[in-house]
Amino acid sequence: MEIIMALAIGVLTGSGVWLLLRPRTFQLVIGLALLSYAVNLFILAMGRLRVGAPPILTKGAAVDPAAYTDPLPQALVLTAIVISFATTALMLVVLLASRGLTNTDHVDGEEDQP
Amino acid sequence: MTGGWMQHLVVLPIVLPLVASAVMLLLHDRRLRLRSSLGLATTALLVLIASVLFYQTLAGGPLQPWVGTYRLGDWAAPFGIVLVVDRLSALMLLLTSVLGFTSLLYALARWDRSGPRFHALFLLLLMGLNGAFLTGDLFNLFVFFEVFLAASYGLVLHGSGQPRVSAGLHYIAINVATSLLFLIGVSLLYGVTGTLNMADLAMRIPNVPPEDVMLLEAGAAILGIAFLVKAGMWPLGLWLPRTYAAAAPPIAAMFAMLSKVGVYIILRLSMLLFGDQAGLAASFANDWLLIGGMATIAFGAVGILSASTLTGLVGHYVLVSSGTLLAAIGTGSHRVLAGALFYLVSSTLAIAAFYLIVELVERGSVEEGEGSTSEPVFEDEYLGALAEEEDNEIGVVIPATLAIIGGGFAFCALLLSGLPPLSGFIAKFAMIDGILAERATMETSSWWFIGLILASGLAALIACVRAGIDLIWTPDETQTPALGVLEAVPIAILLSACLALMIWAGPAMTFMEDTVRDLSDRAVYSDSVLAPIGKSVGEVAP
Numbered sequence: 001m002e003i004i005m006a007l008a009i010g011v012l013t014g015s016g017v018w019l020l021l022r023p024r025t026f027q028l029v030i031g032l033a034l035l036s037y038a039v040n041l042f043i044l045a046m047g048r049l050r051v052g053a054p055p056i057l058t059k060g061a062a063v064d065p066a067a068y069t070d071p072l073p074q075a076l077v078l079t080a081i082v083i084s085f086a087t088t089a090l091m092l093v094v095l096l097a098s099r100g101l102t103n104t105d106h107v108d109g110e111e112d113q114p
Numbered sequence: 115m116t117g118g119w120m121q122h123l124v125v126l127p128i129v130l131p132l133v134a135s136a137v138m139l140l141l142h143d144r145r146l147r148l149r150s151s152l153g154l155a156t157t158a159l160l161v162l163i164a165s166v167l168f169y170q171t172l173a174g175g176p177l178q179p180w181v182g183t184y185r186l187g188d189w190a191a192p193f194g195i196v197l198v199v200d201r202l203s204a205l206m207l208l209l210t211s212v213l214g215f216t217s218l219l220y221a222l223a224r225w226d227r228s229g230p231r232f233h234a235l236f237l238l239l240l241m242g243l244n245g246a247f248l249t250g251d252l253f254n255l256f257v258f259f260e261v262f263l264a265a266s267y268g269l270v271l272h273g274s275g276q277p278r279v280s281a282g283l284h285y286i287a288i289n290v291a292t293s294l295l296f297l298i299g300v301s302l303l304y305g306v307t308g309t310l311n312m313a314d315l316a317m318r319i320p321n322v323p324p325e326d327v328m329l330l331e332a333g334a335a336i337l338g339i340a341f342l343v344k345a346g347m348w349p350l351g352l353w354l355p356r357t358y359a360a361a362a363p364p365i366a367a368m369f370a371m372l373s374k375v376g377v378y379i380i381l382r383l384s385m386l387l388f389g390d391q392a393g394l395a396a397s398f399a400n401d402w403l404l405i406g407g408m409a410t411i412a413f414g415a416v417g418i419l420s421a422s423t424l425t426g427l428v429g430h431y432v433l434v435s436s437g438t439l440l441a442a443i444g445t446g447s448h449r450v451l452a453g454a455l456f457y458l459v460s461s462t463l464a465i466a467a468f469y470l471i472v473e474l475v476e477r478g479s480v481e482e483g484e485g486s487t488s489e490p491v492f493e494d495e496y497l498g499a500l501a502e503e504e505d506n507e508i509g510v511v512i513p514a515t516l517a518i519i520g521g522g523f524a525f526c527a528l529l530l531s532g533l534p535p536l537s538g539f540i541a542k543f544a545m546i547d548g549i550l551a552e553r554a555t556m557e558t559s560s561w562w563f564i565g566l567i568l569a570s571g572l573a574a575l576i577a578c579v580r581a582g583i584d585l586i587w588t589p590d591e592t593q594t595p596a597l598g599v600l601e602a603v604p605i606a607i608l609l610s611a612c613l614a615l616m617i618w619a620g621p622a623m624t625f626m627e628d629t630v631r632d633l634s635d636r637a638v639y640s641d642s643v644l645a646p647i648g649k650s651v652g653e654v655a656p
Contacts, residue, residue, distance in 0.1 A: 079257065
């Protein structure tokens with residue numbers, strides 16, 4: 001479980017950073033999306049990985065915290081997902097505007113001189 | 115402030131602009147008068163609220179620590195969401211609201227019509243800024259950061275045009291990537307300490323076991339990178355001058371505050387979490403801040419000298435200002451910090467005023483056109499009213515335009531370069547005096563810091579004189595620009611705030627010293643935030 005999680009975060013981050021450094025706006029957006037997935041997984045991992053443990057306490061009975069998983073990172077991830085989704089959408093609008101104004105999808109608005 | 119409606123004053127700087135901006139969205143873009151008056155009324159109310167909060171922090175008298183808390187939903191502190199007002203946040207709130215009011219007033223003259231939904235975005239920006247200054251919780255800090263960043267993305271693009279869109283694209287990409295770093299940092303801190311409440315973090319960090327200290331410092335450093343990008347520390351701030359130059363002037367004036375948010379958070383966290391009492395991780399980043407800050411000053415000073423436009427000049431001055439503040443935090447000396455806070459207020463006001471004046475100066479000498487307004491990108495975009503009513507909408511025109519603009523320019527130049535007798539000089543004098551006070555234990559880096567403070571002032575002076583001669587005193591054929599009252603008043607407010615800071619420099623310095631004293635004692639902050647629920651909300655710390 002830990003190894004799969006670590007590999008997933010690593011691969012997503014690696015591809016995300018690589019795409020982020022590419023010159024096309026579309027690659028930039030995909031790179032940022034991949035990075036945000038990696039970060040979301042990372043936040044989840046910071047709450048310690050548990051399998052089969054509920055995050056919500058049962059009502060009434062005496063509570064043993066060890067039997068539950070940490071609910072806070074899950075709440076944080078939800079917020080982070082919403083925010084990164086919104087900024088990606090905004091990014092797409094700017095990307096289209098830039099494409100319309102400069103007639104190129106290069107991030108600097110002009111092609112490199114060969 | 116016990117009981118009554120006064121206790122809810124703390125949450126108003128967040129709720130009020132949020133509600134007002136939601137109302138703005140319902141109003142059509144053509145209902146100019148209604149939108150302008152609503153926006154102006156909201157920002158004026160914000161100034162009032164911030165002044166009351168600021169006045170309350172003075173109530174305890176000097177030397178008396180003051181921390182007010184507001185629990186949302188009345189949950190006890192480490193579990194619920196808490197807002198905290200202490201002297202530093204009250205000061206920043208006041209500064210933000212004054213800048214917000216003046217920038218909005220200036221924008222009403224013409225800029226608010228050069229693109230859609232200006233007022234809603236502007237108020238959201240204020241809400242995010244106020245929230246970031248008030249929150250006592252790292253994750254809410256992230257949320258408020260995103261709120262004002264999202265608003266600033268929209269505002270950078272305000273007025274459209276190719277330079278703005280491509281500068282905006284870089285700005286958004288950099289800030290989205292930084293927000294991810296912010297999240298990584300926050301979650302690492304949570305992973306090590308198990309809390310996100312700043313007061314609780316301050317209590318737990320000294321007890322972090324030695325094997326986890328490395329992870330804690332890594333988390334804090336990654337978090338710090340996110341704020342340093344906002345503050346524009348070299349080499350993370352290369353995006354800043356270009357973006358600020360591309361933004362419309364009143365927005366750029368407001369953005370002067372944006373880079374100070376980064377500095378504010380760095381100051382808050384380094385004093386609260388990694389101050390002298392933080393055990394193994396104490397002051398781990400100070401050397402980095404000192405050296406990074408000095409590199410930023412040097413870079414900014416070179417940039418000021420080499421800038422070919424006035425907006426480029428101010429943009430690099432923003433870097434110098436951030437660099438000075440970061441290096442001052444890095445020294446860790448309380449007297450230097452008090453001077454730095456004074457400098458923060460004075461330089462932010464001066465930068466904002468300068469951005470506004472620059473536009474007036476350049477309007478007279480540079481051809482209108484590129485950058486100010488342009489073709490719409492999308493079909494449904496609101497076409498600004500700028501083109502058709504360029505001449506008749508300027509409002510009441512006041513005489514002696516050139517003299518006023520020239521005077522304002524000279525005033526700003528004095529402020530930026532830190533020449534006596536204005537507040538810029540007092541601020542730099544206080545910082546240098548603070549450094550020299552610890553002459554016995556001083557290292558070589560402090561001498562460098564003093565040298566850089568003076569050199570950056572000289573660079574600003576040279577660049578301003580050169581630009582001033584070129585743009586204002588050289589007679590040319592271009593007609594003098596018409597100056598509307600709506601544009602003169604905001605500049606006058608900002609500059610007279612600087613004057614007031616100069617006249618009451620004594621009380622202001624006392625306040626800054628009290629602020630730093632509060633900041634350096636984490637128990638003051640933590641005890642009042644973590645106070646048990648039985649005590650009334652908004653309790654004043656003993």
